[in-house]
Amino acid sequence: MPRFAANLTMMFNEVPFPQRFAAAAGAGFQGVEFLFPYEHAAPDVAGWLREHGLQNVLFNLPPGDWAAGERGLASLPGREKEFRTGVAQAIDYALALGTPRLHMMAGLVPAGADLALHQATYLANLNYAARAVGEHGIELLIEPINGRDMPGYFLVTQAQAHALRLESGAPNVRVQMDFYHTQIVEGDIAMKFRQHFDGIGHVQIASVPARNEPDNGEVNYPYLFALLDELGYDGWVGCEYRPRGRTEEGLGWLAAYLNAAPAAGSCERR
Numbered sequence: 050m051p052r053f054a055a056n057l058t059m060m061f062n063e064v065p066f067p068q069r070f071a072a073a074a075g076a077g078f079q080g081v082e083f084l085f086p087y088e089h090a091a092p093d094v095a096g097w098l099r100e101h102g103l104q105n106v107l108f109n110l111p112p113g114d115w116a117a118g119e120r121g122l123a124s125l126p127g128r129e130k131e132f133r134t135g136v137a138q139a140i141d142y143a144l145a146l147g148t149p150r151l152h153m154m155a156g157l158v159p160a161g162a163d164l165a166l167h168q169a170t171y172l173a174n175l176n177y178a179a180r181a182v183g184e185h186g187i188e189l190l191i192e193p194i195n196g197r198d199m200p201g202y203f204l205v206t207q208a209q210a211h212a213l214r215l216e217s218g219a220p221n222v223r224v225q226m227d228f229y230h231t232q233i234v235e236g237d238i239a240m241k242f243r244q245h246f247d248g249i250g251h252v253q254i255a256s257v258p259a260r261n262e263p264d265n266g267e268v269n270y271p272y273l274f275a276l277l278d279e280l281g282y283d284g285w286v287g288c289e290y291r292p293r294g295r296t297e298e299g300l301g302w303l304a305a306y307l308n309a310a311p312a313a314g315s316c317e318r319r
Contacts, residue, residue, distance in 0.1 A: 050274075050278065050306055051274050051277050051278070051282070051286045051306060052077065052079070052144040052284075052285050052286065053080070053288055053303060053306065053307075054078065054079075054080035054081055054082050054104075054106045054107070054153060054285045054286065054287045054288065055069075055076070055078040055080070055082075055287070055288055056072040056081070056082050056083060056253075056287055056288050056289040056290070057069040057070070057073060057081050057082070057083040058083045058084040058085075058191070058289075059288075059289055059290055059291055059292075060073070060288060060290070060292060060296045061073060061296045062292075062296070063234055063295055063296065065264060066083075066088075066089065066094070067089070067097055067114075068096065068226050068312060069081075070097040070101045071096035071101050072101075072104055072296070072297075073101070073103065074101035074102060076296070076297060076300055076303075077300075077303070077307040078103070079102070079103065079104060080103065080104045080105075080106045080109070080285050081098075081103050081104070081105055081106070082105065082106050082107040082108060082285075082287045083108050084108065084109050085108060085111070085112070085115075086108055086142055086146070087111060087138065087142070088168050091141065091142045092145065094142070094145070095145050095146050095147075096145055098146060098147075101103075104168070105146045105147065105148045106148070106149065106150065106251075106285045107148065107150050107151070107190070107225075107251060107278055107285070107287060108139075108142070108143075108146075108148060108151065108152070108285070109121075109139075109151070109152045109153075109154055110122075110123075110132075110135050110136060110139045110151055110152065110153050110178070110218060111134075111135035111138060111139065112154045112156075112228065112251065113125075113128070113131070113156070113172050118157075119156065119157070120126075120154055120155075120156055120157050120194075120199055120202060121153070121154025121155050121156035121157075121203075122135065122137065122154070122156055122174075123153050123154065123155050123156055123170075123171050123174040123175065123178075123203075124155045124156045124158060124168070124170055124171040124174075124203040124204075125156045126166055126167065126168045126170045129170070129173075130175065132174050132177075132178075132180075133177065136178050136181050136182070137181070139151050139182075140182060140187070141180070143185070143187055144185060148187070149186075149187060149188060149206060149251060150187060150188040150189070150190055150223075150251060151178075151182055151187060151188075151189055151190065152190045152191070152192055152225055152251075153174075153175065153178055153190065153191055154192075155171060155191070155194075155202060155203035155204040156202075156203055157199070157200075157202055157203070157270035158201055158202075158203050158239055159201070160201070160244070161311060164250055166239070167203060171203060171213070171236065172213065172216060172217060175191070175213065175217050175219070175222065176217055176219060179217060179219035179221055179222050180219070181220065183220075183221045187221070188221050188222075188223055188250055189221055189222050189223070190222075190223055190224065190251055191204060191210050191213065191214065191218070191222065191223075191224055191225065192204065192210070192224070192225035192227060192230070193205050193206050193207055193209060193210050193224075193227075193231070193232040193234065194225075194227075194230050194232045195229075195234045196204060196234070197233055198233075198260075199285075200232075205234055206234055206235060207226065207231060207235065207241050207245055207256050208225065210224045211224055211245050214248055215248075223248055223249060223250025223251070224245065224248050224249055224250065225241060225249075225250060225251045225252075225253065226241075226245070226249045226251070226252055226253075227252070227254075227255075227289065228232075228252065228253065228255075228270075228273060229253065229254065229255040229256075229257055229260060229268075229289070229290075232267070232268050233257060233258070238268065238273060239272070239273065239276055242273075242276065242280070243276075243280065246282070249282075249284075250284060251284055251285060251287065252269060252277070252282070252284065252285070252286045252287065253286070253287040253288075253289040254273075254286055254287070254289070254290065255288075255289055255290035255291075256268065256290065258282040259291075260290055260291050261290055261291055261293045261299070262290055262292060262293060262299045262302055263288075263290065263302060264298075264299075264301070264302035270302075273305070276285075283296050290310045294315055
């Protein structure tokens, strides 16, 4: 049965971030993810996790100036020093929180830019980050993101991401497959998941097209959850969606899976 992690950036927005840990635990989640923890001191976040018996399964490297519209630094020529500083900061947080994987955001490519230069920059930064986090036993994730939500994003398709993963040759680089983004860009989710299964390190979900709870829209999530079990996927499934109303009121889809989940401590992967 899939293991679901609440995304505390998207979910439980009825309360401030520190209180979302209690809300997630109260709703039955054992794992949480979030975009960025950096506005809060690492010991504080670690304390909220411990207090509520939660595991942080994922967060992102610093993305540059998020408020100004930046969405990652990895493919941006001339920003390498800032990127490396961000890698070090993310490692410090990951070690404090016990986080086993980090997502490296690629960044936006300006119209008319030299794509070869951006790809070379991306690969160099990917290899640097993979080595740096790998020294601490941390997995590095890369994620294709659809151009409707994030126009100009460097990394768009599963095939592109897996080609870059293989080109890097780093054993701790894996691809984050968000079924929401995959459906919008490519469709054929089940076959792409089968095709790339060995290189996938994390899954995320949301309805399409509205990015709400995975209980409506054009994606058949019960089928996909059964596929995860069929293939033996033992990672986490991040619930990176925007609740239609109050978060707790939209968790009916989750009840059957939580009731059938194995006891805590019985899962192989962190």
